[in-house]
Amino acid sequence: MLWLFIGSDAPRGIMRNSCPCEHVTHLIRNAALVLHPFRCRDQFDTHHSATPMPRQPSVTSSLRRVRQAAGLTQQQLADQIGLARDTVEKLENKRLKMSHDMAVRIRHQLGCEIVFRKDKGSQKKVWDVSDKKTREDGTRSDYVQKDYTNHRAMLSAIMEERDGLWEEGLASAVTLVAQAARKAKRLPAVAHALEQSLASTIESFALENHVVGLFRADYELSDGEAKAAEKRLLAAPTSTGLEFSRRKSAPHSG
Structure with a gap:
């Protein structure tokens, strides 16, 4: 050679x-x-001479520290905030700029604080998650898992109260329409229109199994009658089967 x-x-x-x-x-x-x-x-x-490789991002980003303190995986956090897992990974590795919408979602789900700070590399203002939390006495300390569990408990209470208000409002609206239709002597036609709308809603939101379950729990039917009602409801979602409301006996009070 x-x-x-x-x-x-x-x-x-x-x-x-x-x-x-x-x-x-x-x-x-x-x-x-x-x-x-x-x-x-x-x-x-x-x-x-070879071009130096870019410096790898820090593995201790504030978002990663907050997520790990909450005891969540990247997939669990992604599911909560409505993003893909690789998007969360890019945010943690500083390969994706965090938008204001993303920051608000993370704050809402984790109960952490968000900041609008200057990026050290680009010197531009960016949204980020803070791994510190302001306490009631005004001091600031690390975000810990108890912060996450307390926040989720508060969210659950709010959601339960909100759902109760929605349920009451929905029931009141249907009752109001029925009363108005009776006064206008158009109850059969309005009932038919409501039936079609309810059937469409049940099908669109895949509520059939839930309706069937509640129906079986609330109405006194024999096994044969319940199975026949379920079969008609699931096989033909275009008809809610309002005739199912004929109970064998009056519902239990209380």
Whole structure:
């Protein structure tokens, strides 16, 4: 191999006029570049030094610390805030800029604080999650799992109260429409229209199994009657079967 380098790569001027040391250095340099083009490049070719790799992002981003303190995986957090898992990963690795909407979602689900700070790299203002939390006495300390559990308990209470208000409002609206239809002497036609609308809603939101379950629990039917009612409801969701409201006996009070 050495004489191939001499014949093809080393100029004749080097062979005649250069000292043996220079010639040997030239051969070693070329051989090293051929055998180890990347490993030896910086050592033998100072004019073409390798471009340094970008610095890896810190593995202790504030979002990662908050998520881990809450005891959540990336997938669990993604499910809560309505994003893909790899999006959460990019946010934690600073490969994706956090939008205001993302920050608000994270704050709502985790109960942490968000900040609008200057990014050290770009010097631009960016949204981020803070791994500190302000306490009632005004001090600030690390976000911990108890902060997450307390926040989720508060959210559950709010959701339960809100759902109760929605349920009362929905029932009141249907009752109001029925009373108005009775006064207008249009109750049969309105009842038919409501039946079609309810059937469409049940089908659109996949409520059939829930309706059947509640129906079986609330109405006194024999097993045969319940199965027949379920079959008609699930097989033909375009008809809610308002005739099912005929109970065998009056519902239990209280």
